[in-house]
Amino acid sequence: MENIDAVKQRIRGASVVPVITPFHESGSIDFDALKNMIDWQIKSGSHAISVTGTSGEPSSLTTEERVQVMETAIKAIDGRVPFLPGTGSTNHDETMYLTKKAYEIGADAALVIVPYYNKPNQEALFKHYKTVADSVDLPIIVYNIPGRTAVNLHVDTLAKLSQECPNIIGVKESNKDFEHVNRVLLKCGRDFLLYSGIELLCYPMLAIGGAGSISATANVAPTKVAEMHNAWNEGDIKRAQDLHYDLMPLNDVLFKDTNPAPAKAALGMLGKINPTLRMPMDVPPKEVQDEIKSVLDSYGSELKDAAANK
Template sequence: MAYGEARTRFRGSISPVVTPFHEDERIDFDTFTELINWHIESGSHGISVTGTSGEPSSMSVDERINVMETAGKTVNGRVPFIPGTGSTNHQETLRMTKAAQEMGADGALVIVPYYNKPNQHALYKHFKAIADSVDIPIILYNIPGRTAVNLKADTIAALAKDCPNIIGVKEANKDFEHVNKVLLKAGRDFNLYSGIEVLCYPMLAIGGAGHISATANVAPTEVADLFNKWEAGDVNGAQDLHYHLMPLNDVLFRDTNPAPAKTALSMMGKIKPVLRKPLDVPSEEVQEEVRSTLISYNLI
């Protein structure tokens, strides 16, 4: 796929699908396949796995590659498939990104290394080496709340200039001034995706390409329709959906993602409410809040 074509095709709601587990914490591949099919049938414009919502840091590299392969076969070209291949370990990131290319993924979502806190020059070298190692499109993933370091707009712009296959960035960043500067400095044809639920609509308004929102795990149709309405010029409809989704967005982050989302999906009959340690299900109080919110949205 030409990189220009990828910029056009990788638009809309790219669902960051959770990884279902059995009670003993083994990966539940049958349920995982059903979830992906449900997302596509519900109107999601793309599928991503092994990102934050998929609990990748709780999996081995081999497990992550197995999850990616299962997802790719399930998607089967129906929508863009962009797995998360990043890690705190550079060599692991190289291995998983190369594996994504070998299995036919449409692109890769590569997170800023977490815990290490590299400086901007080190981040540039890390991402450039990853981009140079493959021929598939790369979407950077900036989530300073999890990684403890912010990928600055100047660094993103330098990577976009020097690496033709770095086509966009997922910004799970509450600093709206920063995300505006990303498009100013990297170019307005650079694909900007919101990873902050309440900013999905505002990022479309400044020229964003879509969103990779955890809320899509629970309400894939509505999250996709937010983009559809904006793209169709239905500004009022998009605004209405933005405000309609806000209470659901809020409750899904009452605890660490993806714990509330998995709780919601279990209440909806989609998965078992199992997370891998060290994560666990939310408190009973939060579970009741999730339940009442789902009822208010007619999801259960």
């Protein structure tokens, strides 16, 4: 494994894009569109790539398909930026299998979601993550998203994991409790990598010492999201703030329906993908699609030109 400190340095201050999984109208994976999406993201300035996270509809993919998506992604990235695939599942053995696969194909780290639906208690969560971390020589970023898993990974549990598992190096917090995310760095240490998964907290998270964001919005506006991080990293606070507020209308509309349906609708409008989702997910209602189009139009030709020129 690459030195953990070197990995942390490469992914600190990063806009990590949780790339959607494109499908053909038939529902099969459109691997060519996936490769094109990844190439566009990198050329647009995104700092790192993730796949098969929430935005990638992992629960709608078979285990074999998740491996295929990871393998396609790492080939498309071709070493240009770090690769942090999502390997978590509600099934412990599947999480172990996918995390080991991520290591085998050369991922830089794995993003491991809190198991959903099962609602494990804190001790069970500790055992789950420790077993995964101990099984593979790969940096692990925990993914805490209580709104979709129905359980919140407590700060004390995360701190214990960070102390006992040297390769648990950070967390993606899709957690609207800003007191909670402040306490993550207090308890886990300021060197712990804290990523925002809540779009309106991406900039505020940087201000408290966060390491960046893993934002669904970056699928649609990769340059703007990356530039916000670049501005912060360069000390241009006003520019970072301006981009934060500039992105707010897009952030808002992309969560008018369940992610990634609005993001896929927007990417379809920009001509990047077929906006198909797999059942039980479906396209957003017409009124939400109309709102998405209106917001995209409000940016003038900026987003459309960016999508067309890369």
